[in-house]
Amino acid sequence: MPRIYVIVGHYGTGKSEAAISLAVKRREEGHQVTLGDLDIVNVYFRSREKAEFLEEMGIEVVSSILGHHSSLDLPAISAQIRHSFFDGVSTVILDVGGDKAGTNALVMFKSDILSVGYEMIYTVNPFRPQTSDLQGLIHHLDGIEYVSGLKATGLAVTSHQLRETTPAHVMRGYELAAELAKKRDLPIKFIFALPEILTKLPEGLEGELVPVGMYLREEWM
Secondary structure (H helix, E strand, O other): OOOEEEEEOOOOOOHHHHHHHHHHHHHHOOOOEEEEEEOOOOOOOOHHHHHHHHHHOOOEEEOEOOOOOOOOOOOOEOOHHHHHHOOOOOEEEEEEOOHHHHHHHHHOOHHHHHHHOOEEEEEEOOOOHHHOOHHHHHHHHHHHHHHHOOOOOEEEEOOOEOEOOOHHHHHHHHHHHHHHHHHHOOOEEEEEEOHHHHOOOOOOOOOEEEEOOOOOOOOOO
16 A cells, blocks of 8 residues: 555545545554645635544644644645655645646655655546546646656546435546546546445446545535
8 A cells, every 4th residue: 555645636626525535544444644735726625624623533634834724825834744754654645736736835745755655646527627528637637747747646536416426427437537547547546425325336346435524515525
C-alpha cells in the first residue's frame, strides 16, 4: 500500500469528499493517517472544515499555517505534512485544489513525494460540464500533470447526483473512467459512492470500493 495518495481533479468532481472518505476508510483499517489539505482555491468545500470530526477519529489534519478554521486561503501550508511524509508509518492523503491553479500548492512537495513514492489519483465525474467527456478529462489531467510535475498513477470514479445518485450514475462514471484508463494506460484504483449504492453495483468492477459519508455537507459536492 502506498504511503502518499495525491487526490486531484477538476472543480466539483467530489475530490475533497473522496479524500476524506479514503482517510476514514484507511483509519478504520487501523492505519495511522494524515490528511493534508492543499485546497487553497475552493473556499467552500475544504477538508479542513471537518478537522475536529476527523481528529476525534484519530486522523491528523494538516492545513494552512493560519489554522483549520481560517477563511483565508493563502499558499502557506504547514511543514507538518513533510514530517508525516518521512515518519515511516503515516498514510498521507493530500487533498489538492481543483485544476492547474490549485495544483500549484503541490509543487513545493514534489521532490519529497517523489522520494517517498506516491499514487496520484485523478477523479472522474461525468456530471461536471468540463469533464463530461474523454476530451475534457484529458485536457484537465494534462494541465495538472504539467503544473505539478507528477504523473497520475490511477483513476477514481466519483460520479454522483447528490442524494439522487443511482447505480446507473456511478456506472456512467465508471465507463468514462474505463475509456480514460485505456487511453492513458492507467488503472481504475477507486470507486467512491454512498454505501447503499456500492452494494448495488455489478460484481467484478476494477477498483477498491470506498463508501462516501458526505462529510463536508449534507449533499455531496
